[in-house]
Amino acid sequence: MSSGTESVAVRPAVAPPAAWSFPASRRWALRNGMSVLLYDLPGRPLAAVRLVVDAPLQAEPRDGTAALATALWSEGTAEDDAESFARRLDHIGASYAAWAGHGALVAGLTVPAAELAAALDLAAASVITPAFADREVARLIGEQIDAITDRRSRAEARAGLELYAVTFTPDSRLSRPVEGTAADVAALDAASLRAFQAGYVSPARTTLILAGDFTGVDVSAAVERAFGGWSGDQGAGPVRPPQAAPPRALIIDRPGAVQSVLRIGTPFPGRHSPDWAALRIAAYALGGGMNSRLSALLREEKGYTYGIRATLDPQHLGGLITVGCSVATDVSGPALADIASVVRTTLSTGIDTSERDQAADYFLRVGPVGYQTSAAVADQAAAVVADQLPDDFVDRHHAALRAVTADTASQALARNVAFDQLSLVIVGDAAAIESDIRDAWPAELHVIPA
């Protein structure tokens, strides 16, 4: 710190950040084979719990089974009906949510660390002895169908669903919604849920992640009490990587829509790819920060959109690279033409050194900012476990980011993205935009009703 007489125009330098690494963990296994991953985070009184069950959606006998089963984990157990389970959670100040992802089933809780033992008892009951009571199953089937209808009515969610549907082959589970279709869900019943649960939810395939300040809490005793009696050794079968489909371009027609939701995308191999670090840097330069190429042109120069992003969405064994934004209906064609132009240019000429540095500096420095809370640490750990990556993945990834150059980032982008292999999905008013879209996008365009 100096005395402060220099010109107001002089920008303070940023001191190089201290070395940072992802919080250390301790891993152990119970006798039944369940793994425990503990992140002790001093000063974090709100604890995060994540139960990650390695049951890929490909294992489902029918789409939507896993999503419905996990939704029912909090709707009654052997000891408590749905009402009683909800109240028990509330009384210890816990929140609970469970969901199915393409790679794993996850049950997540946040709870004051002092209540960890009670929270683990409830979490354990929810995954080990879910009641799947007929009445609750029927109710949740109805709610799930409503939720599917709701999601399809939201333009951005709909665009995301359709992009996965067109970029992967129909027999790739990734091409189909996690929750299944309304018809899938209507065909489910308590017996099918019990069969799925018995076949794929077992201690040997489960990792319990705990993050928080557990001072004064006997964590291992609480874990043992909650999960030690769980038995079973069932496992999931082999998993096939998703297959890319030929590119398509389509408009989901919503007459009268005031905006068009634009999404372009193409498959990529996900976090396991040797290009993962380089792709993150290239995608950030293309559409990461507020000053990315796409944002600088479409938001800050043209005002076409509230926000535009290039996103890597790593799912299990594969995922999508996407560019997405919402634009006013009357500028849909010009906006898409600008996106196409920026993407083409970036693919052909790559990113430059200053863009590489901007991106790498952001990713390498944001760690202590982004991983302050128990939940942030636990969620990252859960993603790593679900994707079957090593516990020190984040630190290895940071080392890989440091090694990325502008050239290797540019090459990785060109290797993984070919312009003529990009699919396009637009949710908007076809009558108003179709001809402009045809001018802006060099592919056969299909229009389908919403």
Add this chain to the structure above:
Amino acid sequence: MTVQGLGAELTQHTLGNGLRVVVASDRSAPAVAVNIWYNVGSRHEEAGRTGLAHLFEHLMFQGSAHVASGEHFLLLQASGASLNATTSFERTNYFETIPAGALELSLWLEADRMASLLAALDQANLDNQRDVVKNERRQRYDNQPYGTAWEHLFTLAYPPGHPYHHMPIGSMEDLDAATLDDAAAFFRRHYMPANAVLTIVGDVATGEAIALAERYFARVPAGAAPAQPATAPLGPLAGPARLVLDEPVPSPALYSMWRVPEDGTPGADAADIALEILGGGNGSRLASRLVRRDELARGVHAGLSRFVRGDSAASVIVRARTDARIAEVEAALDEELQLLADDGPTGEEMSRAIAMKEREWLDETSDFAGQADQLSRFACLFGDPGLAATVTARLREVTADQVREAARLVRPEHAARVIYPARGGAAE
């Protein structure tokens, strides 16, 4: 990151130009949250200029005397920052969490725009961000099912001319009408050190944080902060106000709003607990009745928008099942509202609600950014950041009788209600 200690280790300091500085040193992570609340929001907007406070917030990222357009984000993101700004009814906040080594850069950037925004403000920036904000409005409100429900609720619950009659996003017409002169006048009227609070939380020694605040902000020109007139409390609506919207939404829904006491009063805390008992979490009365017992809804949400200078807004949202008859949903909701008003809560419900609110507070203050935002809130709107340390204690003081009194304010007869009867909804 001891939440219980929030307030205990606070240091306050006021600069010569009137800027209030609040510091909470916490060395548990090598990061610092910088958070500025300006005491200006949509309630300060004039007729025909709704949306101006929020549009102006966007202009604050378009450069100042020594910062080019876009550089604020560029410099901070390259330093590893997470940053943004939001505009509400009563305040506008600007915030970033940065690695500790970028603290000086962050303060310099905030000071430069507080001191010299008008040096960079021009028609091109205004026109560009006007388009961006209009697209924000389309994306978040106009192109969403149920997207305009909240706007309608505030319009119904607060009379024309009342500061909370309109939402911060504003109308397209008013956004179109905003001029460069409007923006400049808005800056001159509201953006001065004496109308702001700067909070710094995290990995910096208290003395150093105050010295840095002096170093970068002391040169910001002083200006007289505008008076902050409060609106006399209106009390509950005299009778129900209803709006039925025949829009193509996927399922029927009921959005309700009530006027309840202003923030900082026991009445607001009691309303908060009453709403938690009614619709907070899966164990609430409305979840139990509407979702599990009657199977009329797939979700209920209850919440309190705490306003300091006028009646707060209590709300309950019921997302009905696709095949539900809206009249049946409304009758069941109203019965539960009336029951709580008549009989009050049980002791079990009181302890459940307190546990939930305590968890919620832990969540809100679980990182430096959340702590800084709460300290700014209490410093800016109540004049005392230390009040942040009393939030859960004040909620624990609420009695069952007070909850019953609060529940009387949220009875059906006082409700502003937006109704989406759509049965069957979108055919897809």
